[in-house]
Amino acid sequence: MHKKEFIQPVACTIEAKSFLRNLSLVKMSFPEEWLDLLSMLQAEKTDRLNKPNTIPIRSLNAALATFLPYLIGAPNAIRKKIEFAIDEDIDSRQREQPSWLLAYKELDVEKLWFLTRAWLNETYRGCESLETVDGLLRLQDLQWQSTTIPLVKGVCDNGTADVSPLAYKVLPAYIADMLVNSCVCIPVGLEEKRLLRIPVETGAQLMTWPPAYFIDKKHRKHGYSYTIDITLQTTPGIPEPRVLFHYGVRRWHCESCLEDGKLYLKHQTSVYLHQSKALLDMAQTKTFTVATIEAIRVEGNTPRIPAWTNHLPQIAKRFGVIIPNAQELTQHPMKWLAGHEGIEIGIVCRNTRYHPIGTGIGPDVQEIITQQIMGILAPQISLLKPFKSFPIPRKIEAHPMMGDLRDIAIHDRLAALEKSVGPKVVIEVRWQKEIVRDMLVDRIIALLTGPRPPLIETSEQSNHADLMQLEDGAIHEDDLTNSEWSYEEDTNQENKSKRKPARKRAKDPLPQQALEQKSLPLPDGGELVIVTIPLDSIGSPLPAPDKKNKQTIHTHTNDRAAKIFRELEPASYPTLVLVELPNYKHPDLRRQFGQRDPKNALRLGMARTGRLTQFITSDASDLDKLRSRSESAVKDGLRQLGYIPFPINFSIPNVAIPDPLLVLGIWFIRITKRRSAVGVHLPVIVLMHTMQHKIFVWLPHDGQIRPYHQALLEITQLNPEQVKKRKRQDALNQVRQFLLNESARQGVENVVAFAVAQNARSTWPGLYNTEAAFDALRFEKGERLFSAKSLPINFRLIRLRTNQRNETPEWYIPGAKPTTTTQGLWVEGDANKQANRLFYSIASKPHTAAKFMVGKQLKPGENYRIPSIVEIIPLILHENDDAATWAIAVDQWRKMGYLTSDMTLFPLPLEFAKKMDEYAAVIGPWIFPEEWKGDEDENEDENEDETRVISE
Template identity: 25%
Template sequence: MYHTVRCLAYEPDPDRGPWMEHLQVLRLGEDLHNELTRRSEEANATGDRPGRLPVTRLNSLLQALAPGTVATARHAGSDGRLPWLYAREAVPVDVLAPVIGTWASGLLVGGEGDDDDDLEETLLTEGSASGPRLPAWENTTIDLTETLISGGGTAEPEQRLYSLLPEQIAFRLAEHPLRIRGTILRFRVVSSASGTDLISWPPQRYERGRQTWYYSARLNITVHTVPFAPRFRVHISAGLRRWATRLDIRPRELDGSTVLLDVPIPWPDSADHRRRLMTNTLGYDRRKREIAWRRRSAAPLLPELDILRHYPDAAELFASPEKWITGRGEVAAGIVYHPSLGPHEVGAGLMPGERATLDAWIEDGLRPVLRRVDDLRRVTRRNTPTLLPRTVKKDEPDTREARKSLARRTALAVALSGQSLDVEVVWQSPETRDALLAELPRLIGLPPGSNTDREKKVWRWRHEGIDITVRTRPAGPLVAALTVAQDRGRRRSVRLAEAVEERCALVLSEVGPPWEGIGLVIAEIADKGRFSAVPDSDPKNALRLAWARQGRPSQFINLPQEDTAAVEHRARSTWLDAFRQLGAVSPPAHRVGAGIPSDLQYVALWMVRYTRKGPTRCPVRRLIAVRVRPGGGGLGDVDGWDAERAEWVPYRQLLLQLADSAKPEESSAPGNRLRQPAGSASDSARAAGRSARWQAQTERQIRELLFQLRERPTLLLVSAGNLRQHWPYLRNGALVRDCLAFGTEPQQRHSLYGEELRVVVLRDANGRNEVAEWYAHDGKGKVGFAEGVWGTSDLEGRVFSSITSTPHTAANLPRGLMKLVPAEGSRTAPGKTAWNPTQLEVTVLGCRSPHSEECGNGSCESVDNAAEWATLTHQLRYHDDYQPLSRPLPLHLARLAGEYVLPLATGGEPAKAGDGLVRTAMEELETT
């Protein structure tokens, strides 16, 4: 057992002092900014963010082709007075001018009159009267550890460090190659919106199946804060970047893939450092009906800057990706792999041993300007709740499964509240239907069921107050792909809504016999990959909405495939998820200690946030609150908050109400479509107004909810990454121990919302490496995994780490497995998939603190131990029927409830079921 966890997180060393760097900075200048803005607006009649230049493509060119450029600052396109470029040494104007001129010529296509001036010559000419000259470089000194301390004691870096510091670190690390087992890896810098990447280049090769697969090491560098920490941190995540060398898709299926270009600097007097890879996007252009460079990629401008070399054409790269990743002349290009592009024989992820090797190299490269943060130590040995035994002795009967069946049956009885359960199984394959019928009685310990009709389509179970009827019928055209109209003159969301209404009408036309009690549907459907070729054709959300309108939640099971789990296992999981939707799930019985109130209830908040890329192409915001009340013997009630009636309703009813009440945001309705160009001032004002309304509404709902919880001890669980956009107080720099805040009001003690209220804020990686990667070690060179609750040596600390166990699917991999540079005799190592448990940051924001006013004046009967509340939160991630959850059970239930928020755009008449619809659906089913 390991007792220490080490994170790939680094912080300014307080013993060293500030990290000062002398850099050159270039501002675009008001004159040049105004001139470019004027030309851009005249050339683009529709307008594109007036007063703001689209400098993304230009930044990509400059970072790759201008030697010495360190970073480009944010918002430089909106104000010429802001810093634009940072560089170690001034880049000559004869290098910058051609790049800016080439970019501007592409930007200003369509201009008339005097806009045909040679911008490059203007920029180069000293004191030119024909236009503004490129400003001169300025000397500046920057403290890369500049920090502000918030009112709550959280260290926050100066704003520009979020983009500048990762790039400085990346260049610092790239100066020294990484040596592993005689192999030398050299890294290139890749700038992105989510930090800065280091990519080993050229890629590694893996031979398998008479084919070569390519992959690289990838380090992502980001800057973050930690609640109440005295220093900010730099997180570096380690993984693999896999490259696609065969595309098993048609051109029109390529929605957009990242391409990294390795190009030489085309300036004869500049040293070719080749420190960067240039980011571009390759995708299908539906207007031109061909593969093209998209999203302001810089690749199309390269041939204009360098006529001597051959650069990849978009269609050529799509057709022959392997030819370009190995390099053609001095140019190479790699398409970043995504599962939608087909299979890849290199498995994702790295193992702890490799992470430890990379960590040692990083620590050495950052010394002495940054140091690694202190290791984390165990704060408790009570890592799991009271679970059933995981093993069964050979000479004893297996009572474990019987006890689990009893617990499930009891929870189901409570959720049904004496009503019968009528389940409709809509199947496509007989083996799935039979597995579902066989698994139900085993799962909840029922005696054999009885047939109630001659064709064996109806089964019934009655036992100890539970009455379940299961009806089965073929799916037919119900599960066929949706047919969305191709009339591009109307909004996509409206056309999708019409297709959904068609399917709802078809479901309504095929309603079976009426059911008694509570209804539930289990439907067999093809996996989403079968529908990926045609956007918006997956019928799952349409079926969920259709059955919800009939008062029945729905659960789906995929068709059997060669690479899927056994049908019995999938049937078991399907029933468990169906029971969860009925609210028949119990929280684990914790074993934290007497410091936790016996009548404690759990409340979790989750914000559903859909953009126009959401499941129904409609933006929507909806706050969901779920309450779990543990009872005797581990029994629990699961409820949801009905905001309109201000009352708690059963979880199943919450799901149905979410489907019934989901409405698109005001701006997506046809009558409210913006007549101004996208990005106009009025558009920005509307967006700001909507954001303010969402925030005010969310905070009002949270406050109303908190006042409804005052009568009983409550643990409030919130996810910072999910909710802070609408409750800004959850931002790390705004947090204050034992306080809550809403809107512009001052901080208030959290106990004002309930003397027995405790608040825990959770944070995960959130796709931005917000929580650092880790590995366990024993201090003697042995590394691996370790579960439990971890913290620092600070006895009054409020921030902890929750790490669950490794799933059985990854338990058999050797901890010392080396994928990046395989050891001799382990040639297949790159093909293994490495799965690492992620950290969940647990901040005990509000509890009975010895420093609070209530406890300071002696009114507290007892003082809370923050580590106990972190341990309770950790134990809520465990349940007998599931792999360890990524979030505590109440938050898990709140998030899944969001699947029923399915707003539909208005603008068309509801469809009616007819012969033509059924015939079309059956044709789609045959092709699927």
């Protein structure tokens, strides 16, 4: 951790005289007369006559993006123009003739025509109406039109830039093409790689190509590329939009995805295709197209086979372009990755947890890439000025929850369990291995009654050994394949050896054999009961689906949950169950059992008996790792119980935080599996009082407030049909009712509410950048403002925004080393401290992050998780409030990560609200079954079990 006075955001503004402010292009609308014809064909193909149908336009767009190299971004979705629209609720974009294709110049309409007809004939082959429809589609229906895309149309009422809707797609793509055409090269490892563009629906993406390769100790090649995402973003109150750049890593399959006749591939996997030579009498493309391979079963429980999800190979074959079938591609991925028959194809490796190429890139590489691209773009765009550090007054005494839980006095820890959860609490340990049972019980007792191990001095010899190791072990020559790095090249090595020997904490003793039942008295007469119970058959994998008898994962989940409900007595007190399960996400077990992980069934069944559940995997080969995972599991279980050691009030000189204060975390639960999907509008509000230990939750189905642990249980009992049919307006009206009325009835004069832009705005349009009002509440788009002064309480609303969908900028410290990071609050360099309401928060470096790294360029296996920027905007303030006060409050409540030893992503009440998604996911498959078919999506930042902490 370095204390720096400024950081450099990777965000840019467009120069006032830049040609990028007005781009002259051509566009083409999808012929409206084609829509009804294609809908008729689709209804015939799917046997859905007189029912709504969705035309598979994505497959057509993929083919066009493959063979039309001059399109700007991926083709847009198609929709009908709304005639004579005067309703204010109708988006202005729907009143315009919607664009389908955008290009720099008019492309050959005949080639477009032939591609479209090829897609038509492949997609609807066998339909009786195909010949009729084909005859009704006319070449002259495809017409290019000139258009000018302005960057900014004006300034909204709240001072935010009013950006032309198409600019969000066009400008990033234009900038991406400027970089591609300049032939700028990006260093990847020890090689220079060119950039190619990937058409995406929003913004633009660049990727280094051809892949760089890392050779492991077994002499296997592992390909990877760097990615650069470019987006156009706005910020409330700022009249100019900004261009943001985000960097990442993409890994490629290089070895066969089939072994012993089994397909080792995710259910749906992205495939990137690039023409390495001119095809169809057109110039060599500088773009990729993205297709998808799906792992399917032809029938029953037969082995899965790979298949393209659209007709791209067949369409390409009509034009003499050879795209391999999915079986060939997955058997020989390296052959096509290197290029064959004029096509380069890469299969994305989504199982990143077991890939030798690490996640993320370090701040040193971010700076290098930024300098490279700004050298090309500088005449047209310029980096924002560095953000300055905002000084936070030093506290007289740190809040107890900002440190380790075991630093809190034993009496206070036990008393807090009684105050925040109840006079009697039960923790059941349902185990499969004795060592896991013993370790879990040991960690429960240690966290609630044990002291923190003392610091001890390490010997010079062990200290030297520590310095010569990285996170994953000593550096060997094989680890540095393709590099000339040596120890002498690290100029800081000599200084490191002179440092004072580091102190470490003594190890905890080995756990003792756990008793079947142990009771811990609580200070005010209460009791904590710890019970150990073998898991037995309720923890076995679910039966395999049997379609003949209509037995699916869903029915087996319900059966297992019903079995648990029958066999277990209902819990009479707040009860947490720590459940030991195998790691079903491990490739070996995933291949053996697929989706038969019983976790959802256990959580659902236990919830019906009034029990909370926290899972831990049974890998006990490394006792230190088992101790760490067990401790994390116990901590997250305490969080589910609503355990909080101290109230969240804090005191800082010259920072006027009202006390008492009611703090609200507003969260809209995401039950859908895909992050981009909405579909459900289920708000929850977590309430924390700065003078109380209790954590409460408001749920919308009955409008009642209940303890946190009870709210988790009730979420699993919600009627799926009621959840699915919940209308957006109804959900928003319930939130409106709570904020305007119920919050004033909680007996507290001062209230502050937190909401996250990306999470809330699909239900709460009033939080959109162009709609968010200052010092007034707006719920629906364009509605009349409601003055916060009219409320009977002193109400504040703080909107946060994260880097989800690349909406907040990357950052680095100029001259940064691979592990350089910083923490604190930041403001823009020229911001007026009195009037400014825009702040940025960066969390401290995770305690699990490696201390020393040589850099991604030299060791691709290194993992980087640089803390992202969280944007803070106090939208509503009470008179005489200082906006900086609430930015400081965000920083303080993020630091109260007593259950993680790290800062949380959001302020504590909002973090507790977000974690309720875990219990809502139990009913997800019943609400959107189609979305939950197939394997789970792999998340790069996801740990192997449910001991995930709530840190950033």
